[in-house]
Amino acid sequence: MKKELLIKEKxxxxxxxxxxxxxxxxxxxxxxxxxxxxxxxxxxxxxLPPAMTSRFDMERLxxxxxxxxxxxxxLLVTGYVSVKTLKRVILTYEQMQAPxxxxxxxxxxxxxGMYWQSYATAKKLNDYMPVDVYIAGCMPRPEAVLEGLQRxxxxxxxxxxxxxxxxxxxxxANYDTYLGNQQHLFGDDWQTPVDIIAEAKLYxxxxxxxxxxxxxxxxxxxxxxxxxxxxx
Amino acid sequence: MNDLNNKLNDILSRxxxxxxxxxxxxxxxxxxxxxxxxxxxxLIKGQASYVHLSAITCVDWIxxxxxxxxxxxxxxxxxxxxxxxxxxxRDEAKFVSVYxxxxxxxxxxxxIYEMYGVFFIGSPRMEKFILTEWxxxxxxxxxxxxxxxxxxxxxxxxxxxxxxxELTDQGGGIAIKPEDIRLSGCLHNMATHRQRDKLKxxxxxxxxxxS
Numbered sequence: 001m002k003k004e005l006l007i008k009e010k011x012x013x014x015x016x017x018x019x020x021x022x023x024x025x026x027x028x029x030x031x032x033x034x035x036x037x038x039x040x041x042x043x044x045x046x047x048l049p050p051a052m053t054s055r056f057d058m059e060r061l062x063x064x065x066x067x068x069x070x071x072x073x074x075l076l077v078t079g080y081v082s083v084k085t086l087k088r089v090i091l092t093y094e095q096m097q098a099p100x101x102x103x104x105x106x107x108x109x110x111x112x113g114m115y116w117q118s119y120a121t122a123k124k125l126n127d128y129m130p131v132d133v134y135i136a137g138c139m140p141r142p143e144a145v146l147e148g149l150q151r152x153x154x155x156x157x158x159x160x161x162x163x164x165x166x167x168x169x170x171x172x173a174n175y176d177t178y179l180g181n182q183q184h185l186f187g188d189d190w191q192t193p194v195d196i197i198a199e200a201k202l203y204x205x206x207x208x209x210x211x212x213x214x215x216x217x218x219x220x221x222x223x224x225x226x227x228x229x230x231x232x
Numbered sequence: 233m234n235d236l237n238n239k240l241n242d243i244l245s246r247x248x249x250x251x252x253x254x255x256x257x258x259x260x261x262x263x264x265x266x267x268x269x270x271x272x273x274x275l276i277k278g279q280a281s282y283v284h285l286s287a288i289t290c291v292d293w294i295x296x297x298x299x300x301x302x303x304x305x306x307x308x309x310x311x312x313x314x315x316x317x318x319x320x321x322r323d324e325a326k327f328v329s330v331y332x333x334x335x336x337x338x339x340x341x342x343x344i345y346e347m348y349g350v351f352f353i354g355s356p357r358m359e360k361f362i363l364t365e366w367x368x369x370x371x372x373x374x375x376x377x378x379x380x381x382x383x384x385x386x387x388x389x390x391x392x393x394x395x396x397x398e399l400t401d402q403g404g405g406i407a408i409k410p411e412d413i414r415l416s417g418c419l420h421n422m423a424t425h426r427q428r429d430k431l432k433x434x435x436x437x438x439x440x441x442x443s
Contacts, residue, residue: 083365111389119371119378123386186365
């Protein structure tokens with residue numbers, strides 16, 4: 001509780017205009033160096049190699065692929081997400097460290113795309129996790145992918161002015177809604193190893209939407225996380 | 233080739249109630265009653281070298297209230313495929329496993345159990361296979377309405393952002409709205425296509441729209 005109060009006080013006390021210079025500088029740096037984890041289950045993945053390699057060269061925007069979610073800034077979901085993979089995507093997303101950004105590529109992440117009729121695919125990705133940028137198209141060309149990444153960079157740069165590049169804060173602030181949608185698909189006993197509510201407290205990002213009916217449901221079934229036994 | 237066919241016919245004709253159709257040179261369709269299917273498979277495996285079960289297919293004949301099971305069996309020596317068709321009752325949806333004859337039947341039967349709900353007696357693992365998150369009725373059955381399920385379960389993104397309005401004013405934009413197709417209940421709805429053609433004919437087409 002003390003820590004949380006401290007953070008809030010700090011934010012409130014910032015009246016010096018020069019204080020924001022450093023914030024802007026940090027945002028600028030953040031937008032110039034992004035590591036990207038790509039979750040390539042759909043066909044949109046085929047447009048990424050040209051976007052990454054020498055033809056379109058994503059690296060000149062400061063974006064590089066990363067192998068693990070814990071060190072990645074961007075989660076790139078390419079193409080359709082089936083209910084089964086959605087579970088894994090959520091697990092991956094929750095493992096990432098904030099600030100984290102999600103990009104949905106292809107029409108499938110927007111609205112199910114050509115699989116809109118299928119019982120097996122999730123339709124709207126931002127029902128289950130906050131999405132920063134959607135790049136529509138079936139599939140989007142590498143130019144479009146780069147355009148989307150540029151937009152994300154601008155959003156991050158202007159985050160404090162326009163409140164655009166901070167969709168990840170919504171996940172903490174409206175956790176109850178997201179959890180409700182997840183429970184709707186995966187059943188009421190759904191839980192992830194990451195304690196989002198505790199994280200929200202730690203970051204000082206709790207909102208009114210953090211708690212609700214669904215989190216109460218979660219609290220009933222949630223099993224505490226125990227350290228794994230070390231064995232040789 | 234004819235010798236081979238004659239030989240095969242001799243073997244097949246030992247099975248009760250069998251109907252043999254030679255589709256092509258190396259494709260034989262065989263219709264058998266459900267209770268003599270295992271006899272047939274045992275015969276063609278043991279005496280005619282049909283050792284490879286390439287697939288088991290299931291067809292849902294909802295009007296006849298029957299499931300059709302098709303066993304595709306291949307012979308490497310004669311390079312010939314036999315498709316053994318058999319029909320079982322849809323309500324009961326039970327059949328005997330051929331796992332002891334063909335080991336790969338394990339996967340095919342499990343898949344059919346998951347997708348159609350046909351239980352195979354004697355199959356080693358009659359449990360969830362791919363759809364581990366699925367708790368409803370078997371989704372490949374004809375009476376499962378996938379579209380209704382989707383409408384019930386998922387939300388849709390709305391397609392009317394501001395920037396699209398700008399494009400529409402210029403004469404471009406989306407020709408058929410996704411909602412129109414989705415709610416009409418038919419993917420290839422000719423009415424909407426006709427509507428679009430009419431629109432194209434009557435309205436002046438802007439620069440951004442290539443027809």
